[in-house]
Amino acid sequence: MEENTPEKVCKPRVAPEAEKTQFxxxxxxxxxxxxxxxxxxxxxPGLLNEEMGEPQASDLMAESGLITVTDGKVAFTESGxxxxxxxxxxxxxAERLFADVLDLNNYExxxxxxxxxxxxxxxxxxxxxxxxxxxxxxxxxxxRGNCCRLYTRKITPLVSALSDSGVGGEFKVVFLRxxxxxxxxxxxxxxxxxxxxxxxxxxxxxxxxETTIAIDEDVAKGIFVKxxxxxxx
Amino acid sequence: MGCHGECKEDEKGAALKxxxxxxxxxxxxxxxxxxxxxxYVTVSNYPGTTVEVSSGNVNIGGTRLLLVDTPGVNSLLxxxxxxxxxxxxxxxxxxxxxxxxGDSKNLKRTLVITAQLxxxxxxxxxxxxxxxxxxxxGITVDKEGxxxxxxxxxxxxxxxxxxxxxxxxxxxxxxxxxxxxSVDYGPVLEEYAxxxxxxxxxxxxxxxxxxLMVLAGDESLKRWLKANMDDASIAALxxxxxxxxxxxxxSAGLVINEARLKKASQLVSVFMKxxxxxxxRLMNFIAKISTHPVWGIPVLFAVLxxxxxxxxxxxxxxxxxxxxxxxxxxxxNPMFTAVIDKLIPVPxxxxxxxxxxxxxxxxxxxxxxxxxxxTATFFIAFAxxxxxxxxxxxxxxxxxxxxxxxxxxxxxxxxxxxxGCGTMAVMTTRILESRRDRLIATFLLALAIPCSAQLGVIxxxxxxxxxxxMIIWVLTVLLILVxxxxxxxxxxxxxxxxxxxxxxxxxxxxPSNVILKTMSRSVWYLKEAVPLFILGTLILFALDKLSLxxxxxxxxxxxxxxxxxxxxxxxxxxxxxxxxxxxGAAGLFAMFQKGLMTPAQALVSLVTITVFIPCLASFFIxxxxxxxxxxxxxxxxxxPLAIVIGAALxxxxxxxxxxx
Numbered sequence: 001m002e003e004n005t006p007e008k009v010c011k012p013r014v015a016p017e018a019e020k021t022q023f024x025x026x027x028x029x030x031x032x033x034x035x036x037x038x039x040x041x042x043x044x045p046g047l048l049n050e051e052m053g054e055p056q057a058s059d060l061m062a063e064s065g066l067i068t069v070t071d072g073k074v075a076f077t078e079s080g081x082x083x084x085x086x087x088x089x090x091x092x093x094a095e096r097l098f099a100d101v102l103d104l105n106n107y108e109x110x111x112x113x114x115x116x117x118x119x120x121x122x123x124x125x126x127x128x129x130x131x132x133x134x135x136x137x138x139x140x141x142x143x144r145g146n147c148c149r150l151y152t153r154k155i156t157p158l159v160s161a162l163s164d165s166g167v168g169g170e171f172k173v174v175f176l177r178x179x180x181x182x183x184x185x186x187x188x189x190x191x192x193x194x195x196x197x198x199x200x201x202x203x204x205x206x207x208x209x210e211t212t213i214a215i216d217e218d219v220a221k222g223i224f225v226k227x228x229x230x231x232x233x
Numbered sequence: 234m235g236c237h238g239e240c241k242e243d244e245k246g247a248a249l250k251x252x253x254x255x256x257x258x259x260x261x262x263x264x265x266x267x268x269x270x271x272x273y274v275t276v277s278n279y280p281g282t283t284v285e286v287s288s289g290n291v292n293i294g295g296t297r298l299l300l301v302d303t304p305g306v307n308s309l310l311x312x313x314x315x316x317x318x319x320x321x322x323x324x325x326x327x328x329x330x331x332x333x334x335g336d337s338k339n340l341k342r343t344l345v346i347t348a349q350l351x352x353x354x355x356x357x358x359x360x361x362x363x364x365x366x367x368x369x370x371g372i373t374v375d376k377e378g379x380x381x382x383x384x385x386x387x388x389x390x391x392x393x394x395x396x397x398x399x400x401x402x403x404x405x406x407x408x409x410x411x412x413x414x415s416v417d418y419g420p421v422l423e424e425y426a427x428x429x430x431x432x433x434x435x436x437x438x439x440x441x442x443x444x445l446m447v448l449a450g451d452e453s454l455k456r457w458l459k460a461n462m463d464d465a466s467i468a469a470l471x472x473x474x475x476x477x478x479x480x481x482x483x484s485a486g487l488v489i490n491e492a493r494l495k496k497a498s499q500l501v502s503v504f505m506k507x508x509x510x511x512x513x514r515l516m517n518f519i520a521k522i523s524t525h526p527v528w529g530i531p532v533l534f535a536v537l538x539x540x541x542x543x544x545x546x547x548x549x550x551x552x553x554x555x556x557x558x559x560x561x562x563x564x565x566n567p568m569f570t571a572v573i574d575k576l577i578p579v580p581x582x583x584x585x586x587x588x589x590x591x592x593x594x595x596x597x598x599x600x601x602x603x604x605x606x607x608t609a610t611f612f613i614a615f616a617x618x619x620x621x622x623x624x625x626x627x628x629x630x631x632x633x634x635x636x637x638x639x640x641x642x643x644x645x646x647x648x649x650x651x652x653g654c655g656t657m658a659v660m661t662t663r664i665l666e667s668r669r670d671r672l673i674a675t676f677l678l679a680l681a682i683p684c685s686a687q688l689g690v691i692x693x694x695x696x697x698x699x700x701x702x703m704i705i706w707v708l709t710v711l712l713i714l715v716x717x718x719x720x721x722x723x724x725x726x727x728x729x730x731x732x733x734x735x736x737x738x739x740x741x742x743x744p745s746n747v748i749l750k751t752m753s754r755s756v757w758y759l760k761e762a763v764p765l766f767i768l769g770t771l772i773l774f775a776l777d778k779l780s781l782x783x784x785x786x787x788x789x790x791x792x793x794x795x796x797x798x799x800x801x802x803x804x805x806x807x808x809x810x811x812x813x814x815x816x817g818a819a820g821l822f823a824m825f826q827k828g829l830m831t832p833a834q835a836l837v838s839l840v841t842i843t844v845f846i847p848c849l850a851s852f853f854i855x856x857x858x859x860x861x862x863x864x865x866x867x868x869x870x871x872x873p874l875a876i877v878i879g880a881a882l883x884x885x886x887x888x889x890x891x892x893x
Contacts, residue, residue, distance in 0.1 A: 185490040186307035201526040210338040216732040
């Protein structure tokens with residue numbers, strides 16, 4: 001896990017009046033990160049203004065009722081804190097999704113766009129798909145969501161390669177990343193299919209509907225699955 | 234093993250209406266072909282039994298038709314050579330009707346093919362085969378409902394029991410109907426499919442279906458496009474395809490496949506019901522342990538031991554003894570000798586028939602008394618293995634070993650078939666995905682896979698030597714195979730294909746099919762082998778009469794006697810080994826029986842003849858499948874290699890003082 005802090009890239013590219021919401025999101029995110037970095041729950045307004053590259057950032061945010069300025073320091077209001085937590089959570093979940101599942105290297109810009117684009121339903125689905133990860137790829141904590149609290153006892157990721165899955169389990173195919181994709185599709189194995197893993201050694205044998213196939217470990221590594229609840233025998 | 238050169242088209246075939254049998258692999262197309270035409274084509278329980286097209290006449294109620302059996306396909310977007318053959322028949326042969334054979338228990342995959350046939354605009358009769366297996370698994374299909382939905386005849390069959398075959402025959406005579414089953418591929422693909430269709434020439438199938446193949450990036454279509462279109466139009470096609478993929482943002486082939494599967498799934502949810510299955514415990518148990526990482530190995534040894542007992546001990550021992558000593562030794566040869574002595578008083582002709590290199594005393598005795606009982610018992614054992622479904626499971630067990638040889642476990646199918654007959658095995662390499670895989674597999678087949686006749690003779694000889702001799706022979710041959718494959722994989726450019734093989738259910742072999750298959754293969758063996766045995770004998774006879782044999786034996790002396798440490802007379806076996814390896818092995822067998830070789834010499838000669846050049850028939854097939862250059866290079870590598878290996882073994886045995 002990389003410990004270095006990424007360059008702050010989610011800066012507003014338009015005037016604050018034009019896209020107020022996005023500006024607010026970015027400022028909340030900026031404040032969250034400053035607080036996280038400094039280890040105190042308040043920071044000086046100058047820091048936030050500098051972070052945002054906007055001399056009036058603190059004042060604008062205070063007008064919106066998202067932050068308060070007391071004793072020359074800025075802190076979140078309750079509504080501001082909740083909104084900031086959600087943004088940070090979506091951003092870091094997006095980073096995990098792009099880094100781990102999609103195997104991308106330059107995902108920061110996309111994560112920044114993604115965080116504004118998804119609903120809380122999608123956010124929970126991604127969190128579940130990733131197995132409620134505790135940290136982003138840079139090692140910083142991902143704020144817990146409702147879905148994480150429900151699944152606190154589940155520690156294994158919900159989506160794993162077939163090569164990391166248990167024999168005898170029944171799985172739903174989440175996505176495929178293998179050159180064999182067309183061959184697998186030709187016998188009916190596509191995203192969303194239900195498969196049963198019969199054995200892993202000496203070769204992988206799996207069953208889809210009434211078809212049994214044998215494949216290499218290399219192919220199994222490219223089949224990503226999610227365990228079907230209550231189906232394991 | 235296919236149809237052994239009997240698949241030529243009927244001469245009147247062109248005038249008859251053509252009907253193509255199409256379907257997923259291992260669904261029983263060849264069984265239905267056999268029942269409708271009365272012509273036997275090999276039927277086994279593994280995908281890829283049929284690798285080439287056979288055709289035969291059908292007579293249904295006085296109407297004569299030409300039926301074409303094709304290799305199985307999972308998609309009409311071909312992914313291997315055998316699948317391409319099938320697609321090309323539909324593309325170019327314009328069948329007047331397609332009889333689609335489907336697996337009742339795999340309705341979804343069946344309907345994916347039906348959807349493609351519908352798209353091609355071909356009339357279809359669908360038969361859902363293996364209804365018995367579906368029933369055992371609690372699966373029922375509403376055939377009437379499906380028939381109404383698709384607007385075509387949907388029959389049900391249990392082919393090995395002939396159930397529903399008559400009804401299927403009647404359905405073929407009905408007015409051909411095209412299935413009403415259309416798949417919507419989404420706006421982007423549909424737009425480009427119609428754009429491309431506008432450029433395409435007329436063919437046996439609809440332009441829409443060809444344009445979808447183009448969009449899916451089907452490489453195998455290139456040849457057909459080049460033959461039927463000018464370069465400018467092809468360039469335009471490619472440009473459209475590029476554009477479409479850009480707009481789609483993902484693989485068009487995958488989107489097409491998924492759309493078909495989705496449509497098929499919708500139909501399955503309406504017309505198929507699944508109840509809890511009645512488990513066949515014994516079959517499930519056998520299926521399970523046969524690929525078990527630990528128990529699979531004793532199972533394999535048990536299978537090998539069973540084959541050894543049946544073929545090596547019973548076939549090569551008991552049966553050969555009976556045929557050679559009793560039938561030929563006591564009855565036929567004395568009878569022929571007496572008759573020929575009286576009827577043909579010309580000494581040279583007498584000698585030609587019943588002399589040392591006589592057509593009867595050598596060619597027929599070798600082929601019918603020694604080799605036939607061995608091959609026949611081997612064919613029986615092999616048919617049982619093929620029909621049970623064990624062979625694909627062997628691929629599961631041996632995938633890793635094949636990886637060392639630069640191949641995937643799938644290559645076990647042609648390799649094991651090579652133990653039956655090299656020519657058929659070379660043709661079966663068509664089921665392998667890449668040219669590189671086919672080349673390595675062909676090389677290994679030519680290098681060290683003994684065919685049934687040769688293997689049987691070798692087993693028979695080894696059985697009368699010792700267990701240790703057997704182990705040395707097996708280990709040497711395995712070592713040659715693994716080392717040969719390993720080297721070939723390093724020399725040849727490219728990466729091995731990843732392992733992907735469908736595993737059929739374990740089935741109880743049907744005695745009738747085992748017998749039929751053994752008969753058909755034995756007849757083929759006699760037809761193919763006996764003339765070559767006679768030719769070989771005539772060559773030896775001529776060489777002997779012209780005193781050339783002695784000269785050749787002298788010339789080969791440094792190699793045969795010096796390097797290999799074998800009796801000079803074994804040269805004869807190697808000479809006829811050029812025609813057929815099994816004939817050579819039979820010659821060694823006869824010499825060994827007469828006590829002309831020590832056990833160590835026998836072992837060296839067996840290893841050498843195993844690696845020795847492939848027989849004439851396989852040589853011709855290698856030329857046909859892989860080209861003259863490759864075939865000659867293989868011979869140029871293998872022949873000296875056989876001598877080097879034999880010499881090394883000879884040197885090792887005498888150096889170590891190992892008692893065989």
